[in-house]
Amino acid sequence: xxxxxxxxxxxxxxxxxxxxxxxxxxxxxxxxxxxxxxxxxxxxxxxxxxxxxxxxxxxxxxxxxxxxxxxxxxxxxxxxxxxxxxxxxxxxxxxxxxxxxxxxxxxxxxxxxxxxxxxxxxxxxxxxxxxxxxxxxxxxxxxxxxxxxxxxxxxxxxxxxxxxxxxxxxxxxxxxxxxxxxxxxxxxxx
Amino acid sequence: xxxxxxxxxxxxxxxxxxxxxxxxxxxxxxxxxxxxxxxxxxxxxxxxxxxxxxxxxxxxxxxxxxxxxxxxxxxxxxxxxxxxxxxxxxxxxxxxxxxxxxxxxxxxxxxxxxxxxxxxxxxxxxxxxxxxxxxxxxxxxxxxxxxxxxxxxxxxxxxxxxxxxxxxxxxxxxxxxxxxxxxxxxxxxxx
Numbered sequence: 588x589x590x591x592x593x594x595x596x597x598x599x600x601x602x603x604x605x606x607x608x609x610x611x612x613x614x615x616x617x618x619x620x621x622x623x624x625x626x627x628x629x630x631x632x633x634x635x636x637x638x639x640x641x642x643x644x645x646x647x648x649x650x651x652x653x654x655x656x657x658x659x660x661x662x663x664x665x666x667x668x669x670x671x672x673x674x675x676x677x678x679x680x681x682x683x684x685x686x687x688x689x690x691x692x693x694x695x696x697x698x699x700x701x702x703x704x705x706x707x708x709x710x711x712x713x714x715x716x717x718x719x720x721x722x723x724x725x726x727x728x729x730x731x732x733x734x735x736x737x738x739x740x741x742x743x744x745x746x747x748x749x750x751x752x753x754x755x756x757x758x759x760x761x762x763x764x765x766x767x768x769x770x771x772x773x774x775x776x777x
Numbered sequence: 778x779x780x781x782x783x784x785x786x787x788x789x790x791x792x793x794x795x796x797x798x799x800x801x802x803x804x805x806x807x808x809x810x811x812x813x814x815x816x817x818x819x820x821x822x823x824x825x826x827x828x829x830x831x832x833x834x835x836x837x838x839x840x841x842x843x844x845x846x847x848x849x850x851x852x853x854x855x856x857x858x859x860x861x862x863x864x865x866x867x868x869x870x871x872x873x874x875x876x877x878x879x880x881x882x883x884x885x886x887x888x889x890x891x892x893x894x895x896x897x898x899x900x901x902x903x904x905x906x907x908x909x910x911x912x913x914x915x916x917x918x919x920x921x922x923x924x925x926x927x928x929x930x931x932x933x934x935x936x937x938x939x940x941x942x943x944x945x946x947x948x949x950x951x952x953x954x955x956x957x958x959x960x961x962x963x964x965x966x967x968x
Contacts (some may be wrong), residue, residue: 612883614829636805665802683882685959690878692803692871703935708916727932728950736927739882741918744891750916758915759922762953 595633597623599647602640606680611641611687628695638691645688648681664709668766669732669753675738676749686739703730714767725763732759783839787825789815791839794832800873804833804879830883839882840873841892845926853900854918854959857951860924861944867929868940880927890968891921905958911955923947 601622605614620627634640651673656667675682688701706726714722731737733756741747741755783791793815797806803966812819826832847859847867881890897917901908908916922928932943 596942599862604941610883636803638803658954681807686882687879689934690875690882690927692875693934699935720945723936723938724946724949727936727938727946728953730935731922731928731931731950732835733929734927736882736931737922740922740927744889744894744921745914746910754911755918758912759919762870762919762957765956766949766953 592627594623594629595643596647598625598630598640599644602644603681606672606684610680611644611684641684641688641691642693642698645685648684649701652678652681655705659706659709659761660710661709661713661764663682664729664733665757667754668756669735669749672738672752672756673749675735676742676752679742680736683739683771685734689734689736706730706733717767721766726768728763729760732756732763778947786815786817786821786834788839788891790819790822790825791836794836795840795844795873796856796878798836803863804876811938832878834878834883836876838889838892840877844870845877847893850896850900853897853904854955856900857948857955860928861906861948863924863926864929864944864947865940867926868933868943873928874929878910878930881925881927883958891925893924894910894921897921897924906963907961908958915952916958920951923951923954933936 598619602614605622607619615695616627616630620630630640634643639756653671656663656670658664658667675685703726705724706729710717710722710726717725724732737756738749741752745751747755786843791812794806794811797811798812808822809819812822815822823831826835845863847863850856850859894917897920898913901916903912928947929943932938932946936942938946
């Protein structure tokens, strides 16, 4: 594990340790304070509500445990998402935190996720003349099918493992990209 | 969508809590305040919902079944229309939409992330019975995912879309999922 550099990060690192044995809801500020060796008040100063803690924890986990492999082409994008789904399967407790954090009402001025920007950049290169509405509909669909929410829904609601989830993801991506006009269709092939 | 039987007291608790969530702008409302709003004793709330997670799961299910209830679709090819309507309903009640979205993603038993799954399966099997298992699963999974409040949250948050754009994009994606099977409906029996 990386050396925690500051209090805020140390709190997140300890919360991640506690997540291995209990759900996020069962991690009290009291227990977290004991784990870090600081006062409860210090935690409240960093994370005034549990929603703040959840959002920060999720983005820290994302950076340290689920880094997004870079992608430019659609096939690289598919491979990157497959890798993430497999990483989620290996650390489900962490992936659920990500799924949940992406569902809450944003606590701060949230920037779009890194993967959102990467998908938009991919489309800019692949289909530079595509109109804005279609581009955004495609980007939004691709993002939503590559999300921790998709993984969580298929795991909990459908009892699927990463292999099956990757298959469902690929099929969903195929249907979305099939909407592209034929001039752009070449790059959409797997 | 299955709605668990609720007692009058339970319904009063869930309605009071939903009302307070909208007023306060957060699900962080104490049992004492919920009890006062529902006009009952605090211990009655605890007796019905011993933990906050119990209360949230029940509230989210109740909101889905009442305020966010869908008009029943009689064909899988009507689902994009139901999704369009659902997105507009979420947009009108953003605080409740976030609570339902978060609750579905808790990863605990009872969180029911795909409450409409059985209904989608019934429609698909009746109309397009020829799909193989993997195709069938992929269509149901994609439509369940799109027909959920997570879509509204994600499109709004990541792309800054407004109500009209979210409803459009979600319905568009559902149409895309159906494109493959549009022309594979089993012929109607001649009567």
